[in-house]
Amino acid sequence: MSKTIIISNRLPLQIKIEEDEISVSQSVGGLATGMKSVHEDGDSLWIGWSGLTEEEITDTTRDKVQKEIEKNKCAMVPLSEDDVDHFYYGFSNKTLWPLFHYFMEYTTFEQENWESYKRVNQKFADVVLDHVEDGDTIWVHDYQLLLLPNYIKQKKPDTNIGFFLHIPFPSYEVFRTFPWREEVLEGMLGADLIGFHTYDYERHFLSCVRRLIHLETNFNEISYDDRIIKVDSFPMGIDYDKFYNAALAHENMNGDEKSDIQKRLDEHLYSSDDAKMILSIDRLDYTKGIPNRIKAFEYFLEKYPEYQQKVRLIMLAVPSRSNVPQYQLLKRETDELVGRINGKFSTVSWTPVWYFYRSLPFDNLIDLYTSCDVAMITPIRDGMNLVAKEYVATRVKQDGVLVLSEMAGASKEMNEALLINPNNFEAIADKLKQALEMPKEEQKERITSMQARLKRYSVEKWAEEFFTALNTSKTVRNTIVSK
Numbered sequence: 001m002s003k004t005i006i007i008s009n010r011l012p013l014q015i016k017i018e019e020d021e022i023s024v025s026q027s028v029g030g031l032a033t034g035m036k037s038v039h040e041d042g043d044s045l046w047i048g049w050s051g052l053t054e055e056e057i058t059d060t061t062r063d064k065v066q067k068e069i070e071k072n073k074c075a076m077v078p079l080s081e082d083d084v085d086h087f088y089y090g091f092s093n094k095t096l097w098p099l100f101h102y103f104m105e106y107t108t109f110e111q112e113n114w115e116s117y118k119r120v121n122q123k124f125a126d127v128v129l130d131h132v133e134d135g136d137t138i139w140v141h142d143y144q145l146l147l148l149p150n151y152i153k154q155k156k157p158d159t160n161i162g163f164f165l166h167i168p169f170p171s172y173e174v175f176r177t178f179p180w181r182e183e184v185l186e187g188m189l190g191a192d193l194i195g196f197h198t199y200d201y202e203r204h205f206l207s208c209v210r211r212l213i214h215l216e217t218n219f220n221e222i223s224y225d226d227r228i229i230k231v232d233s234f235p236m237g238i239d240y241d242k243f244y245n246a247a248l249a250h251e252n253m254n255g256d257e258k259s260d261i262q263k264r265l266d267e268h269l270y271s272s273d274d275a276k277m278i279l280s281i282d283r284l285d286y287t288k289g290i291p292n293r294i295k296a297f298e299y300f301l302e303k304y305p306e307y308q309q310k311v312r313l314i315m316l317a318v319p320s321r322s323n324v325p326q327y328q329l330l331k332r333e334t335d336e337l338v339g340r341i342n343g344k345f346s347t348v349s350w351t352p353v354w355y356f357y358r359s360l361p362f363d364n365l366i367d368l369y370t371s372c373d374v375a376m377i378t379p380i381r382d383g384m385n386l387v388a389k390e391y392v393a394t395r396v397k398q399d400g401v402l403v404l405s406e407m408a409g410a411s412k413e414m415n416e417a418l419l420i421n422p423n424n425f426e427a428i429a430d431k432l433k434q435a436l437e438m439p440k441e442e443q444k445e446r447i448t449s450m451q452a453r454l455k456r457y458s459v460e461k462w463a464e465e466f467f468t469a470l471n472t473s474k475t476v477r478n479t480i481v482s483k
């Protein structure tokens, strides 16, 4: 019987070793949730890196780690410290991540990192080849594994391979600057179905395939060797019910059950009749437009001084890739900007920005989502942005306003948000004012229609539609071959 193999850079498990004892917890991210039912039901295997380098796993702990991984229907790709440095921090995060997000000035092209990227993609392929059988369905995820589909297809042509990119695919003019552009395109073309969050990313990819490796495309199909490869957009959703139900439970909470964070948020909200809160949540990443957001909020307070003392920006930045220099610079810049705006406007009873630099537990995320009147999500570039969707899902009273960057993939589906260009501070200030003054009826109309769409197109549905398309492409291929 054929099985399903899911492959991502990281396994959906958090494994920790302390004094030769290991502890394992399940990841709660969007991908882990979306794949949950596929992975738990039926015959399936998840292949990825455990998060522990080979140097961190000792002879005493190796067996225990291995057993836990197998128990969770996973298989581990062994990565050394050197792999993590060059493949992950080097090529994935200093080349592909900035390039694909149009940050050319941050992009480095290092031969040594490219060699490591190829080597590690091959390591993934070796583990896949140990487990795969003809007829299996394979779903490869994201920019760390662009070469993997082809490495598998070369050895196992009778497998059905899907690839999904979670970040933007850049336009031809940007992608053509990349020294290893042909190899990467050919790597992706090992897949039978290639998925993106939006139609624009799909279009960019097809244009690169035509112009750089001169393949024929017919609408969203590519003829390559003797295969037809399908390219399509699958906008990723969230676990809508999980966020909605958590917010509903939060509504019914009594005073004693409230977290300290919730109590502090309440203090501000009840401080005056017109006190309001604006929320932003992201990984601390330069693509998320955090400095722009602080500057735009500063400009808003200057342009509309009547909001001083009343409106507060609650900004949660989750530490990320903190050993990459650009992220260290961003951290410093963010600290300075928060210091500047708070120094400039604070009074004894009010500070304009509350800044948390840490990862908060799920319950506290719900505290933030449900307490804030406006979510201000202003990435410079973002493949999708799930935070925007999670905010809307938690608005159980159908109030609240989403101010969203046009540069986030999510903006293509969320037309009822107030859309902004993250570089236009004038427009952001005006939209913030519009959001804070929006009549309840209008808020309800906008939130209700976004909620209906998010509920319909949940992350489970996203995974289901991708698999259906992948299995259809297999059926079509079989028909062509048998003719």
Ligand code: ADQ
Pocket (backbone or CB within 6 Å): 029, 030, 166, 167, 236, 281, 282, 283, 316, 318, 358, 359, 360, 361, 362, 365, 382, 383, 384, 385, 386, 387, 388, 390
């Ligand atoms: P990310 O860049 O990580 O994902 P995003 O889509 O916003 O960005 O997802 C972040 C996730 O982390 C959200 O589900 C959020 O709830 C969670 N999170 C944020 N802060 C947290 C905290 N403090 N504690 C716990 N969880 C927290 C990449 C791409 C995106 C794309 C996703 C999915 O960059 O564009 O939307 O993959 O494809």
